[in-house]
Amino acid sequence: MRIELENLEGGKGDFAHVYGAEELNPIDERVSLTASAAVNGKVRLSGNEVFVNGHLDTRAQVECDRCLKPVELPVIADFTLKYISDSEYESSATAALTEAEMSVSVFDGKALDVDEIVKEQILLAIPTRMLCREDCKGICPECGTDRNLGECNCVTNEIDPRWAALKNLT
């Protein structure tokens, strides 16, 4: 979905959309949606700037960092974004960007791509590290056995730290 700025009456407007998971998947190589994504919000033009406030609600699936099992989590985010047109960005980049404390995105000056906003917000809301459970044992690097399900008989090269200490004595 795109919001054409010239269609905004009085420089502002509301938007709401429900994306089917398949419309946005994959979000990236790590993240995919398992439920539809509902987004709604407001757009406001102010001079050369565009402000977007919105709310997003969906569910996503990420692989566990240790065992690669899929982990599902709710993704609920409120966001406030500020956009300036690319031409405005170029002129303000030569002057000093005084409002650098607020994250500013650049767009073509004509329309905002809500699909991109939603994907970006989903990625921001998902932790960079995800475990299926706090004490996930991961998979054996030798044979690929899920160590949560049972021990394998592989001898790994990791030296038990207690033995390593003894070794230093000799």
Ligand SMILES: [Zn+2]
């Ligand atoms: Zn795991």
Ligand SMILES: [Zn+2]
């Ligand atoms: Zn193994």
